[in-house]
Amino acid sequence: MQAFVSKPTQSNFKQWLAKTPLLSVCLMSFSAFMIYSCMYGFRKPYTVATYTNVFFLGISYKVCLVIAQVIGYMISKFIGIRFISAMQPAKRAYFIVLFIGLAWLSLLGFAIIPAPYNIICMFLNGLPLGMVFGLVFGFLEGRKTTEIMGAFLATSFIFASGLAKSVGKWLLLQCHITDWWMPFTAGAFFVLPMLLSVWLIQQTPAPSQDDIAHRTERKPMTPQERSAFIKTFGLAITPVVIAYVVFTIVRDFCEDFANELWAETGFQNNASIFAKTSTNVSLIVLAIIGGFFLIKNNYKAFVTAHYIVIFGVLLSASVTLLYASNSISPVTWMLLATTGMYLAYIPYNCLYFERMLSTYKIRANVGFVMYIADAFGYLGTVVVLLVKEFVTIKYSWVSFFSGLFYTASIVGTLLIAVSLIIHHQLFKIISSRHDK
Secondary structure, three states, rough: HHHHHHHHHHHHHHHHHHHOOOHHHHHHHHHHHHHHHHHHHOHHHHHOOOOOOOEEEEHHHHHHHHHHHHHHHHHHHHHHHOOOOOOHHHHHHHHHHHHHHHHHHHHHHHHOOOOOOOHHHHHHHHHHHHHHHHHHHHOOOOOOOOHHHHHHHHHHHHHHHHHHHHHHHHHHHOOOOOOHHHHHHEEEOOOOHHHHHHHHHOOOOOOOOHHHHHHHOOOOOOOHHHHHHHHHHHHHHHHHHHHHHHHHHHHHHHHOOHHHHHHOOOOOOOOOOHEEEHHHHHHHHHHHHHHHHHHHOOOHHHHHHHHHHHHHHHHHHHHHHHOOOOOHHHHHHHHHHHHHHHHHHHHHHHHHHHHHHHHHHOOOOOHHHHHHHHHHHHHHHHHHHHHHHOOOOOOOHHHHHHHHHHHHHHHHHHHHHHHHHHHHHHHHHHHHHHHO
């Protein structure tokens, strides 16, 4: 990518951006949003295909593909605990392009290699893509405006999932692309925007001294520093990680099996339903999470993040009860229930751990603790997927999703309350040490 622009021009562009903070924030927000949105174009389109009458070991082939991809994604997160936390800033852009390129290549293999052997291709697709979030967020963290930029990045989870599925559904319905070639074809729509966005985010300036003063310095972590972090904060992050596991499970099922839920509720031939609902959810979550940059006090913002999570899961449970009593439509139910779940899920990806490091003045990076949570989150998703397939229970998709929302509400509220109590005590202890 750098071959297109000379080094002097790049240097001048960076200097100009450093002198125009507002433009820099807008450019970083847009670039991060676009990179991750494009990444979803290589990860999610296959979920709108049905792979009808194809089974492997007696299991629906689509479920096998979802499990294979999630296992690859999960392994990537465990590897990322070390890889992302030790990443040198200068190498981030290179690895983003490399990993997304490898994922697209695996989709070509998925189209060419016959079933069931192409299951391995979906595993290989998930393996590199799990690294992309940490690489992108590394450009954004440790700044006074991290919440704004992080909110754009995190809401791309919602918008991009719907966009990728709509592109995939359109290719199936309008272009008559087969289930096997559709994922690779859909990826082609996202290659050029991804490359341009990676180049743009690479031009943005590093955190200023003012940023560092407000949010602490972010740097690659050594094994000794990772060990010291766990010794100090391991107990404090345990209930949060467990809650995040539950939220990840619910969020993944909402993404991977939304097609089945919409089909059950009468929207099986509506390609736009995915983008329509996800866009509305994105705007709501963006407004709430992005507003956190207005809270200058790190500890106050950190505590408030806990309350946002609790509000989110209670919203999901409340609207599920309303839907069960036929008080609201399926579209309203899923719009508000997924809004609630994303209000619980997204703070961890752009706000919670960012403000935690700032609150305790830790010279580390968000990638380390975020990838601990993500690794166990996707492990939980794999377990639930396997249990769902091998434990014979008759259920509808509506009842299955309702159960997920209720469970997340109860478990999430209790665990986040415990986290609040632990951090209240921990903050007093560490603050007293700093005062001495």
